[in-house]
Amino acid sequence: MITVVLVDDHPVVREGMRGMLSRETDLAIVGEAAGGAEAVTVATAVRPDVVLMDLRMPGVDGASATEQILAACPDTRVVILTTYETHADIVRAVAAGASGYLLKGSSRVELAAAVRAAARGETVLAPSVSARLRRREPRVVLSAREVEVLGHVARGLTNAEIGRLLHIGETTVKTHLQRTFAKLDVSDRTAAVTAALAYGLLAPP
Structure with a gap:
């Protein structure tokens, strides 16, 4: 069973995510949070496999919360779930240690697959985010x-x-x-x- 914590400052969004994921027999929602600070508290307490994290929230935002969660729970994977897909937002999430970046328009199948992939240690990106990244010039050079x-x-x-x-x-x-x-x-x-x-x-x- 893959344990999941949902983080979003809008209750209706959390309800929608919970409704979609609760239909998956191998996924279990073990906590929810309405903000970044609360997310850190909840994740530290239950140590989930995956956190679905909103990016822009009042107070402690998703990137900061991600960094704090991963510092306290290094085995947890955080996937950003947001409506924003600017390069700056993506890089902030990457710098914080997020394992993936999805958009809130993702389907139930896409969301569930992303949670499973993140739990396996894989990187998860929405197709539109991947396309945006491919258009960017690399900042470093790998052999x-x-x-x-x-x-x-x-x-x-x-x-x-x-x-x-x-x-x-x-x-x-x-x-x-x-x-x-x-x-x-x-x-x-x-x-x-x-x-x-x-x-x-x-x-x-």
């Missing part, structure tokens, strides 16, 4: 091998699996990832994939 390794990370492969697939040692895979982390100014695999997507360096999965 072809670094992109190749990161692409396999995005598909959920372990370092050992990537090494076997590319016929290189696991230590070499780690070295490529460490260099990628440094270039993207991130500290983990999920953040690296999300940042590379946001900068248009990696094709959306």
Whole structure:
């Protein structure tokens, strides 16, 4: 069972998300919050697998709440669910450590699939967000091998699996990832994939 916390300052939006996800037998809503500060409190208490997070809220916004939640609950994945899709908003979410970025017009099937993907450690982006990111000029440059390794990370492969697939040692895979982390100014695999997507360096999965 994948546990989920819903965060949005509009009760009707939370009700709609709850209604859609409650139809999925493998998803369980374990908490809700009407703002960023409350979201941090709830997530820290129940430690869900996934948080669906609104971006723009009064007080503590979604990006700040995401950063605080991930600091307290590193195994939790946060997916931004918003009506905004500007590049600045996306980059703020990426910088905070969000695993995905969806729009509130997403269907029940898309939303449920995104929650499952995020729980598996995958990066989730709405198609329109992916298209917007592909039009952006990259801010950093990754080597072809670094992109190749990161692409396999995005598909959920372990370092050992990537090494076997590319016929290189696991230590070499780690070295490529460490260099990628440094270039993207991130500290983990999920953040690296999300940042590379946001900068248009990696094709959306």
